[in-house]
Amino acid sequence: MSSLDLLKSYTVEKPQPLIGAKTIQILMMREILDYTVLRTEETRELNTVATPLSLKNGDVTTMRVAFLATKQKAAESRKLEQMLRTATEDARMDITECFLKDNLCLECPRCALFGATSTESGRQNRANIKHRIAYSTAFSLLPFEEIESSTTFNAINDRNQTTGQALGTRYAVVPATVFPSIVSLRSVTLTEFVLSIKTLLACKSYGAESRIGGDVRNSVFGIIGGWEEVITPLELTLELYEQQDNLSGETFKTIAEKYRPMTGNPDHITIFSPEQVDQVIKEATEIPLDKSLLEQSYKDVGEYVSEQQKK
Ligand SMILES: [Zn+2]
Numbered sequence: 001m002s003s004l005d006l007l008k009s010y011t012v013e014k015p016q017p018l019i020g021a022k023t024i025q026i027l028m029m030r031e032i033l034d035y036t037v038l039r040t041e042e043t044r045e046l047n048t049v050a051t052p053l054s055l056k057n058g059d060v061t062t063m064r065v066a067f068l069a070t071k072q073k074a075a076e077s078r079k080l081e082q083m084l085r086t087a088t089e090d091a092r093m094d095i096t097e098c099f100l101k102d103n104l105c106l107e108c109p110r111c112a113l114f115g116a117t118s119t120e121s122g123r124q125n126r127a128n129i130k131h132r133i134a135y136s137t138a139f140s141l142l143p144f145e146e147i148e149s150s151t152t153f154n155a156i157n158d159r160n161q162t163t164g165q166a167l168g169t170r171y172a173v174v175p176a177t178v179f180p181s182i183v184s185l186r187s188v189t190l191t192e193f194v195l196s197i198k199t200l201l202a203c204k205s206y207g208a209e210s211r212i213g214g215d216v217r218n219s220v221f222g223i224i225g226g227w228e229e230v231i232t233p234l235e236l237t238l239e240l241y242e243q244q245d246n247l248s249g250e251t252f253k254t255i256a257e258k259y260r261p262m263t264g265n266p267d268h269i270t271i272f273s274p275e276q277v278d279q280v281i282k283e284a285t286e287i288p289l290d291k292s293l294l295e296q297s298y299k300d301v302g303e304y305v306s307e308q309q310k311k
Contacts, residue, residue: 231256
């Protein structure tokens with residue numbers, strides 16, 4: 001039996017505009033491998049947020065760096081777009097061009113999974129596609145003061161391109177900073193799960209806007225199938241903080257089990273063992289992005305769209 005069959009109860013045969021409760025949570029560590037600026041555009045400060053230190057130390061507040069959901073989603077959506085472009089070229093398929101953010105095709109597996117809004121330059125008469133991959137902000141495992149670095153630089157005067165006296169400070173997180181993170185898939189097909197895994201593992205750059213650093217490696221530590229989301233990234237960070245010397249798949253599983261009794265449908269939850277997780281990831285990555293898989297995926301999206309137009 002294929003390990004991917006374990007996901008059967010939590011996937012659908014075909015993508016549908018009306019979604020059900022089937023949910024797959026992919027639990028990851030996002031490890032920063034270069035000095036990376038995690039900030040919003042306007043300020044030079046890192047995005048920080050006050051959180052409890054850990055579950056046991058709920059009264060102690062600490063600042064953590066936030067890896068915003070929008071930043072994760074933007075990089076990963078772009079990565080899937082790039083993979084599909086190359087794979088369809090490789091398979092000599094003739095597909096509509098699709099690129100962020102004003103020329104989404106509403107015909108490809110990326111648009112179907114990440115959602116797409118029809119735009120002026122795109123197809124005005126189409127209904128929007130609702131996303132079925134969901135992101136949440138990830139919180140650094142360690143407090144801000146342990147992972148932050150600041151460098152001072154000569155700010156360049158924009159008007160005459162000279163280096164003035166004004167010094168600027170750039171704040172970044174140091175390499176080896178980890179962010180426990182969860183991506184949730186809702187009512188996806190097995191092929192869409194496979195595409196998601198390939199995307200998460202292939203995506204290694206999150207600093208496009210800042211052009212500084214941004215190298216990241218995503219590693220999958222856990223998979224949970226259910227009729228709902230079982231755990232949130234903040235809970236995962238607070239739990240793992242207490243287990244930081246033992247960041248293994250087994251630890252992730254033990255933590256997830258703790259949250260099962262708090263769910264609405266505990267009888268419909270499967271928490272994968274570390275061996276099952278490894279096997280599922282291995283099988284998913286070994287499935288080639290070849291012509292038959294791509295043609296089926298694009299056909300599924302075509303049927304999704306015509307289904308939606310009937311409604
Ligand atoms: Zn598209």
